[in-house]
Amino acid sequence: MVKAAQEMKPEAITERRRGWFLNIYTKLAIAYLFAPVIFMIVFGFNDPQGRFNLSWQGFTLKYYSPSRLFEFEELNQAITHSLTIAFLTALLATILGTLIALALTRFTFKGRSALNLLLFVPMASPEVVLGAALLSLFVTLNFARGFTTVLIAHIMFSISYVVVTVKARTAGFDQNLEDAAGDLGASPWVAFWTVTFPLIWPGIMAAALLAFVLSLDDYVITLFNNGGYITLPLWIAGASRLGVPVQVNVLGTLIFMIGAVYAIVSIIRTRGERVSSIH
Amino acid sequence: MSSVHLEGVTKSFKDMVAVDNIDLDVREGEFLSFLGPSGCGKTTTLRMIGGFEQPTSGKIFLGEDNVAGLPAYKRNVNTVFQSYALFPHLAVAENVGYGLKRKKVGKDETKKRVEEMLELVDLPGYGDRRINQMSGGQQQRVALARALVNRPGVLLLDEPLGALDLKLRKQMQLELKRIQSEVGITFIYVTHDQEEAMTMSDRIAVMNAGHFEQIGAPQDIYEFPATEFVASFLGASNLLDGDVESGDGGMTRVKLAVGSTVSVPTNRMPAGAGHVRVGVRPEKLHITGAGATGDGGGTSANGHGANAVEAQVMVSTYIGVSTSYECRTSDGSKIVVYVQNLGNSAQPIGAGATVRLSWDPEHTFAVGANGGGK
Numbered sequence: 001m002v003k004a005a006q007e008m009k010p011e012a013i014t015e016r017r018r019g020w021f022l023n024i025y026t027k028l029a030i031a032y033l034f035a036p037v038i039f040m041i042v043f044g045f046n047d048p049q050g051r052f053n054l055s056w057q058g059f060t061l062k063y064y065s066p067s068r069l070f071e072f073e074e075l076n077q078a079i080t081h082s083l084t085i086a087f088l089t090a091l092l093a094t095i096l097g098t099l100i101a102l103a104l105t106r107f108t109f110k111g112r113s114a115l116n117l118l119l120f121v122p123m124a125s126p127e128v129v130l131g132a133a134l135l136s137l138f139v140t141l142n143f144a145r146g147f148t149t150v151l152i153a154h155i156m157f158s159i160s161y162v163v164v165t166v167k168a169r170t171a172g173f174d175q176n177l178e179d180a181a182g183d184l185g186a187s188p189w190v191a192f193w194t195v196t197f198p199l200i201w202p203g204i205m206a207a208a209l210l211a212f213v214l215s216l217d218d219y220v221i222t223l224f225n226n227g228g229y230i231t232l233p234l235w236i237a238g239a240s241r242l243g244v245p246v247q248v249n250v251l252g253t254l255i256f257m258i259g260a261v262y263a264i265v266s267i268i269r270t271r272g273e274r275v276s277s278i279h
Numbered sequence: 280m281s282s283v284h285l286e287g288v289t290k291s292f293k294d295m296v297a298v299d300n301i302d303l304d305v306r307e308g309e310f311l312s313f314l315g316p317s318g319c320g321k322t323t324t325l326r327m328i329g330g331f332e333q334p335t336s337g338k339i340f341l342g343e344d345n346v347a348g349l350p351a352y353k354r355n356v357n358t359v360f361q362s363y364a365l366f367p368h369l370a371v372a373e374n375v376g377y378g379l380k381r382k383k384v385g386k387d388e389t390k391k392r393v394e395e396m397l398e399l400v401d402l403p404g405y406g407d408r409r410i411n412q413m414s415g416g417q418q419q420r421v422a423l424a425r426a427l428v429n430r431p432g433v434l435l436l437d438e439p440l441g442a443l444d445l446k447l448r449k450q451m452q453l454e455l456k457r458i459q460s461e462v463g464i465t466f467i468y469v470t471h472d473q474e475e476a477m478t479m480s481d482r483i484a485v486m487n488a489g490h491f492e493q494i495g496a497p498q499d500i501y502e503f504p505a506t507e508f509v510a511s512f513l514g515a516s517n518l519l520d521g522d523v524e525s526g527d528g529g530m531t532r533v534k535l536a537v538g539s540t541v542s543v544p545t546n547r548m549p550a551g552a553g554h555v556r557v558g559v560r561p562e563k564l565h566i567t568g569a570g571a572t573g574d575g576g577g578t579s580a581n582g583h584g585a586n587a588v589e590a591q592v593m594v595s596t597y598i599g600v601s602t603s604y605e606c607r608t609s610d611g612s613k614i615v616v617y618v619q620n621l622g623n624s625a626q627p628i629g630a631g632a633t634v635r636l637s638w639d640p641e642h643t644f645a646v647g648a649n650g651g652g653k
């Protein structure tokens with residue numbers, strides 16, 4: 001948006017008026033998006049006297065000290081669970097989803113269009129429905145709920161997003177490139193790893209990140225299928241009845257910071273690339 | 280370098296026959312072009328030679344070996360793709376060296392050969408550039424270098440200049456010709472630009488609807504087209520319906536529908552046809568006002584009189600170097616005549632004038648009448 005504003009030429013009055021409006025609108029939208037985040041960050045520095053971290057009662061940094069941050073054994077465990085599930089989901093959903101995306105873009109096979117449609121089902125159906133349906137599936141199969149069911153559930157709902165993200169990359173892929181690699185003596189296997197894979201890699205990375213975040217974030221589906229394997233969202237929801245400890249705000253802030261740093265670094269990197277490709 | 284030999288090659292996509300039982304012999308070191316309209320099967324044929332497509336039936340020989348069924352990466356053939364298909368994530372030198380790396384050629388050797396190739400295509404020192412920093416013409420050269428560095432037996436080029444503007448295209452035509460004679464590799468070149476095919480090729484294979492209409496040197500194809508398709512696809516040509524009357528040794532007499540009788544060299548007559556179409560190129564015709572007794576065409580060396588027909592000028596167009604007359608005969612056939620402006624013509628012939636068009640029998644050809652003429 002900043003770029004769009006810079007490129008705008010101040011020729012026409014209407015253009016300028018639109019620029020002014022766009023400016024205000026952008027700021028409002030950003031404020032709306034970030035208000036809860038800012039509250040979360042601010043209340044990570046609060047020093048509440050009772051159990052409820054709901055009103056400002058004084059500044060403190062003490063919850064940032066590791067000894068206080070990790071003082072609840074259950075919370076630590078929930079974090080470990082969430083990160084484990086998120087990592088495995090990202091890994092497995094990305095591998096499976098990438099393979100589906102490749103198959104969808106390069107082959108025509110029976111049931112291809114059906115698969116294309118079915119992929120949207122997990123995205124479109126309410127999470128409650130998915131969660132409940134999975135639960136009844138596991139119960140019917142007499143499959144004990146726990147780590148495995150949570151992982152299966154998370155992979156299931158992440159895969160669609162992975163496919164859609166990777167497909168955006170593979171669909172624009174010039175099939176001639178693989179022909180060219182073959183022409184130059186590369187077997188299909190070598191051609192894939194030396195040409196196709198490096199070119200769709202950014203899409204795969206984006207998809208993995210998305211799957212990781214979706215998994216980390218999920219509450220509803222996990223609620224149905226956890227069987228006592230408590231993840232971070234589950235723990236926080238449980239704790240909220242008794243009062244969410246400040247540590248949760250601090251953890252949220254730290255996770256947000258990691259994301260923000262990642263975003264800034266990648267913006268700087270792409271900008272650097274764009275500059276170098278001009279020269 | 281090696282020869283290429285196709286034997287009864289057919290390619291069908293479901294019920295659609297894209298290439299229909301073709302035979303072809305490409306000699307070692309030859310520059311052969313496939314020329315034909317869009318969709319006639321040029322790319323499909325080329326892709327079968329390259330190994331990207333397998334023939335439904337038939338044999339493909341590279342040198343002595345039948346390679347039909349082998350995938351591209353097992354054939355000693357390289358391709359320059361129309362879209363170049365350069366690898367955008369690799370630098371220029373890495374693109375050119377890609378094939379050598381697959382063949383496990385050593386690092387130093389690779390570096391040396393890549394540099395030589397970049398030199399050959401006039402891009403010395405560009406090795407570290409990224410592909411998106413190269414212009415269309417430069418990318419074209421990189422694609423060429425990437426293919427040639429592997430020293431293939433045959434190089435396939437699918438409309439390699441199609442994406443370039445006219446000026447660059449002309450320049451690259453000469454460049455390609457120079458490179459081909461330097462490396463001495465057999466080139467099979469696809470184009471639908473007849474001028475390009477004419478200027479570059481040793482031989483042209485004119486393709487139409489999945490088969491070859493005629494294969495021959497550019498002059499042969501232009502001067503003596505074997506079919507009506509070739510006659511009208513390459514340059515302008517005038518075709519007149521007629522029936523074979525009699526033949527003596529060298530010449531066959533054909534009675535034209537417009538009335539006059541003309542001579543056609545017998546060796547250019549289609550075999551066994553009674554009804555034919557007699558053709559002559561526009562620049563071979565002489566135009567004289569009706570009633571003028573002198574024939575502008577002279578007589579041919581073997582003593583036959585000039586061929587001639589009467590026609591009426593419909594449009595005359597002054598083009599500068601020449602004047603083009605569009606004439607119509609009494610039976611409605613259209614005849615186009617180009618007359619070079621030598622600066623001594625008495626006066627231009629205007630529209631409506633009745634004229635006599637004459638030409639040397641040696642410049643006459645005949646093709647079988649498709650579908651019973653017009």
Ligand SMILES: Nc1ncnc2c1ncn2[C@@H]1O[C@H](COP(=O)(O)OP(=O)(O)OP(=O)(O)O)[C@@H](O)[C@H]1O
Binds near residue numbers: 295322
């Ligand atoms: N993979 C395919 N599946 C189905 N039909 C195909 C396929 N490839 C080519 N064809 C058909 O085969 C015919 C010949 O195609 P081809 O690409 O060889 O034509 P071309 O002579 O190269 O044309 P152009 O000059 O437009 O490139 C066309 O009718 C085309 O539609």
Ligand SMILES: [Mg+2]
Binds near residue numbers: 321322323
């Ligand atoms: Mg083609």
